[in-house]
Each structure stands twice: as C-alpha cells, then as structure tokens.
Amino acid sequence: MKPFDLQRAEPGRHPRLEAALATVNRDFAAALPDQPPLALMVWEEQVYVAVSDGSWHHDGLQEPDADAPDDLALGLVADAAQETVADRLRRAWPVCPSHGTGTHLRPEGTTADWEGWGEDGSERLVWWCGGGAAGDCHDLAAVGELTGALTRP
Numbered sequence: 001m002k003p004f005d006l007q008r009a010e011p012g013r014h015p016r017l018e019a020a021l022a023t024v025n026r027d028f029a030a031a032l033p034d035q036p037p038l039a040l041m042v043w044e045e046q047v048y049v050a051v052s053d054g055s056w057h058h059d060g061l062q063e064p065d066a067d068a069p070d071d072l073a074l075g076l077v078a079d080a081a082q083e084t085v086a087d088r089l090r091r092a093w094p095v096c097p098s099h100g101t102g103t104h105l106r107p108e109g110t111t112a113d114w115e116g117w118g119e120d121g122s123e124r125l126v127w128w129c130g131g132g133a134a135g136d137c138h139d140l141a142a143v144g145e146l147t148g149a150l151t152r153p
Contacts, residue, residue, distance in 0.1 A: 006054055009040035014047055014063045016070070020077035021049065023144035027127070028081065030147040031094045038081055049080040050088075056080070057087030071125055078105050078125065078143050096129035096140050097150055103127040103140050112137045 011018070017040060025037045036052035046060025058080040064073045082105065085093040092102030106114060107123030112135060126139040127146060141149035 006041050006043045006048075006050075008054075009042045009047060013042075014040060016064050016068075016073040017047055017061060017077055019070075020073040021081075023074060024049075024078050024081050026144050027094060027141075027146035028085075030150055032085075032089075035089070038084070049077055049084050051084060053088075055088050056084045058083040071123060074143055075105060075125055094127050094140070094146055094150075096127075099129055099132045099136075101130060101132075103129050105143070106139075108139055108142065110139075 009018070021038060021040055028035065028038055039050050039052070039054070041048045041050040041054055041056065043060070045062070047062070048056040048060055049058065050056040061076050061080060064076070082093060085091060094103050095101065096103055104127070106126060106128035108126045110128060112130065125143045127141055127143060127149075129138055129140050131137040140146070
C-alpha cells in the first residue's frame with residue numbers, strides 16, 4: 001500500500017519507534033545486506049515500517065506511551081517489518097541458517113506449544129525457529145543480534 005501523501009517520518013518525532021527500527025535494521029542488514037534499510041513512514045497519525053520505495057504491508061503503529069516497556073515498541077516494529085518484508089519483498093525474513101525456514105517473533109525461551117504474549121509486554125524478544133521435521137525449535141537470536149547467529153560456523 002502507498003497513499004499519495006505518505007511522508008518519511010520526521011526525525012525525533014517517534015523516538016521509541018525510531019530506536020526500535022534501528023535495532024531491527026541491524027538484523028535486516030545482517031540478513032539482507034543488498035537491501036536499503038527499512039524506514040518509518042507517516043500517513044495521517046499512523047506510522048508504518050516501509051521498504052526503500054516507501055511501501056508497506058501492516059496496520060499502522062502509534063508511538064507507545066513513555067511508561068510502556070521498550071520491548072513493546074521493538075515488538076511492534078519487528079512484527080511490522082516482517083509483514084512488510086514478506087509482502088513487499090516476497091521473502092521470509094529472517095531465515096534460520098540451520099533449518100532454512102522463516103523465523104517468528106517471540107519472547108525468549110518459548111517452546112513449540114507457546115500460545116501467546118504475556119500481559120506486560122516486557123519479555124526479551126527473539127527470532128524463534130520452529131525447527132526442522134524433528135521439531136527442534138530454538139531461539140535463533142535476540143532481535144538486534146542476528147549478525148552473530150548468521151555468522152556461526
């Protein structure tokens with residue numbers, strides 16, 4: 001989607017979302033080094049995580065309240081980034097190098113039978129892999145720390 005009046009977010013206007021995007025962009029650059037970084041775009045009062053042409057695919061975001069946990073903003077941006085990359089670039093991201101499958105945003109240490117988010121949104125967020133046919137699920141890397149997981153021997 002790309003409305004006519006979509007604008008790049010003004011620096012400093014959405015500080016928590018900007019900080020979260022900087023973290024997510026470290027992972028984006030690690031996995032897709034030939035792609036330009038993701039950007040925050042604004043339309044009316046909504047913020048979107050967009051690819052380099054300004055297009056996105058997710059519901060608009062709002063800057064979290066100052067008293068909300070930092071992982072709330074990180075989760076919102078990481079989730080929106082995954083949706084946008086899948087739809088606009090037509091690829092799973094990030095991908096587990098051991099299993100060749102797309103990962104999912106989850107709280108650290110979840111298992112295959114995990115059923116949903118906690119109430120406070122203060123979990124450490126990771127890229128979680130469902131594993132191969134044997135179901136050997138695992139945390140691939142904390143969001144923002146994907147580089148180390150992709151360069152392991």
